[in-house]
Amino acid sequence: MTNTLLSRARVLNVLASAPADEVIVFAEELLEKLGEVRVLFNRSGLIVLSATDSAQGAQFHLGEVLVSEAHVALETGHEGYGMCLGHDLVQALALAVIDAALAAEQGAAAIAAFAQLQQAAQLAADERLLRQVEATRVEIETF
Amino acid sequence: MYVAARGGEEAIQRSEALYHALKGPITPQLIQGIMESLPYLVDRVMGEASLYAPELAALAIAQSGGDLYEAVLLLRAYRSTQPRLGYAHPLTTERLFTVRRISASFKDIPGGQILGPSLDYSHRILNLNLLGDQQPAVSEEAPLPERPASPHYPLVADWQRQQGMLAPTPTHEASAPQDIPDVTRDNVLFPAPRAHRLQALARADTGGVLALGYASMRGYGLIHPTVNELRLAYAEVRMTHPLTGEDFSVGRVRVSQAEVVSNGGQHAPLLTLGYAATLGWNEVKLIAAATLDMEMSQPNPHPAHTEEFVMYHTEAIESSGFCIHFKLPHYVTFASSLDNLRKVISTFYSADSQPATAPAPQETAP
Numbered sequence: 001m002t003n004t005l006l007s008r009a010r011v012l013n014v015l016a017s018a019p020a021d022e023v024i025v026f027a028e029e030l031l032e033k034l035g036e037v038r039v040l041f042n043r044s045g046l047i048v049l050s051a052t053d054s055a056q057g058a059q060f061h062l063g064e065v066l067v068s069e070a071h072v073a074l075e076t077g078h079e080g081y082g083m084c085l086g087h088d089l090v091q092a093l094a095l096a097v098i099d100a101a102l103a104a105e106q107g108a109a110a111i112a113a114f115a116q117l118q119q120a121a122q123l124a125a126d127e128r129l130l131r132q133v134e135a136t137r138v139e140i141e142t143f
Numbered sequence: 144m145y146v147a148a149r150g151g152e153e154a155i156q157r158s159e160a161l162y163h164a165l166k167g168p169i170t171p172q173l174i175q176g177i178m179e180s181l182p183y184l185v186d187r188v189m190g191e192a193s194l195y196a197p198e199l200a201a202l203a204i205a206q207s208g209g210d211l212y213e214a215v216l217l218l219r220a221y222r223s224t225q226p227r228l229g230y231a232h233p234l235t236t237e238r239l240f241t242v243r244r245i246s247a248s249f250k251d252i253p254g255g256q257i258l259g260p261s262l263d264y265s266h267r268i269l270n271l272n273l274l275g276d277q278q279p280a281v282s283e284e285a286p287l288p289e290r291p292a293s294p295h296y297p298l299v300a301d302w303q304r305q306q307g308m309l310a311p312t313p314t315h316e317a318s319a320p321q322d323i324p325d326v327t328r329d330n331v332l333f334p335a336p337r338a339h340r341l342q343a344l345a346r347a348d349t350g351g352v353l354a355l356g357y358a359s360m361r362g363y364g365l366i367h368p369t370v371n372e373l374r375l376a377y378a379e380v381r382m383t384h385p386l387t388g389e390d391f392s393v394g395r396v397r398v399s400q401a402e403v404v405s406n407g408g409q410h411a412p413l414l415t416l417g418y419a420a421t422l423g424w425n426e427v428k429l430i431a432a433a434t435l436d437m438e439m440s441q442p443n444p445h446p447a448h449t450e451e452f453v454m455y456h457t458e459a460i461e462s463s464g465f466c467i468h469f470k471l472p473h474y475v476t477f478a479s480s481l482d483n484l485r486k487v488i489s490t491f492y493s494a495d496s497q498p499a500t501a502p503a504p505q506e507t508a509p
Contacts (some may be wrong), residue, residue, distance in 0.1 A: 001221055005441060007387075008384060008387050008389065009384045009387055009389030009391040010389075012384065012391045016393050017394045017395070043148060043226070043228075044225060045225050045227065045228035046194070046222065046225050046227045047227075047230065047380060047393070048229070048230050048325075049195070049231050049236040049422070050231070050233045050234065050377070051236075051398075052234070052236075053337065053341055053418045053420075054236060054298050054300050054301075054416070055300070055402060055417060055418035055501055056312065056313055056337060056416075057312040057314070057315050058337040058338055059315070059318055059323050059338060060323060060324075060337065060338040060342050060345070061193060061325055061342045061345075062319075062421065063195060063346060063422040064193060064194050064195070064222065065194075065195040065393075065422075066195065066225065066381050067228065067393055069228060079386055081157060081384075085195075085380070085393055085396070086196060086198055087198070087199065094491040099386075111439060126240075128287075130293075130294060130367070131288055131291045133243075133257060133291075133292040134257075134291055134292035135285070135288055136243075136260075137255055137257055137258075138255075138257075139256075140256060142250065
């Protein structure tokens with residue numbers, strides 16, 4: 001695990017897409033090391049997704065995405081933030097706790113190992129999907 | 144004129160209870176099953192609701208018994224309860240995690256033709272064996288290629304621009320996402336900003352868009368569309384970490400986009416494009432919507448293909464809501480119409496009426 005992967009955003013990048021139940025269990029284990037955790041907010045809401053039209057180059061709103069987010073603070077003053085897709089306040093809270101632990105440099109090795117494990121699973125799933133996609137490449141002949 | 148009506152409270156409650164009783168229970172397993180087994184239905188509801196939330200879309204489908212307009216309404220209503228937390232970084236086509244990218248206009252496109260998940264060339268035959276207990280035979284999966292496909296593909300349109308077939312993309316000053324015109328918050332005026340048109344198409348009713356697009360394709364329109372590029376992909380929802388300022392992905396959502404191409408007319412460039420995109424994977428809607436985009440840009444489109452007509456008549460909730468409101472009590476308005484009708488009959492056709500004032504009877508054809 002490189003230090004680059006331990007960037008808080010990159011860890012969040014991986015864990016936001018990891019199975020929620022695994023992230024929650026992992027965060028609960030971390031809580032024992034963090035002391036009291038204050039929840040500044042924990043809510044669901046909408047993120048607007050926009051795109052650019054390839055015909056005329058105009059930007060437009062494609063729609064909104066339901067997300068959950070959480071912002072927590074530790075006794076040490078370190079803060080953590082988490083956001084995930086869908087309505088799952090507990091998952092968002094778990095992500096924020098992990099982020100706060102990274103900020104406080106608590107459990108960094110365990111977080112790195114967990115994130116690496118999840119990233120490996122995600123990369124493997126992507127590779128399998130892309131190999132399945134490659135199998136559908138078609139060379140079309142006209143006659 | 145609308146008037147209040149009251150009464151039948153118990154009957155209404157029993158009616159709703161009967162509705163639910165006749166369609167079976169809603170369980171977490173049912174919702175999970177809808178989400179996993181009916182992704183295209185879930186995508187259609189999310190696209191028309193303009194809200195990406197697969198679990199809630201599956202719940203809406205279950206709760207409405209599969210009535211899609213009710214399901215879209217449920218999801219739109221839920222959306223209205225949620226605060227807008229922010230704006231994701233705008234998507235770029237080249238960064239989409241693409242699993243299907245085809246062109247019907249050119250076969251040798253940069254990056255190649257990738258069929259991806261599709262039933263395009265399959266036999267449409269019901270597998271009646273699946274009705275019984277007989278499980279489908281598990282066929283041995285053919286070995287996969289060693290090399291995975293690239294998740295990223297260039298735009299076919301960019302290659303065409305390099306060949307001089309399309310006009311260069313007009314340059315626009317990049318807007319911050321919060322400054323992009325938004326049909327959910329702005330008054331819609333015509334001619335509409337292109338951002339309004341494309342957002343309206345993205346959330347439009349699939350059936351409505353198809354009906355108007357099909358009318359164009361059958362000959363009421365001015366163009367003959369060919370699919371220039373059709374793409375199904377996953378898009379990263381990228382945000383900025385509020386505490387560190389770094390970018391991160393919240394996760395992937397399914398998106399699709401289509402371009403249709405048509406003859407540009409007598410003058411260069413050779414070709415012109417129509418475009419549409421939506422949340423979820425919905426190919427038929429996008430091909431029809433991209434066709435309508437091009438129709439709406441014609442100098443004198445058919446009246447049913449003007450921007451105002453298309454945008455007003457393909458809004459799923461407004462159109463379905465207006466249609467079904469006619470089944471609700473209209474007793475006073477109908478009684479008023481009946482009174483007027485009786486007055487006309489009394490004035491022109493009663494024994495006391497003056498024959499000279501009565502309208503001349505219409506001649507019937509021999």
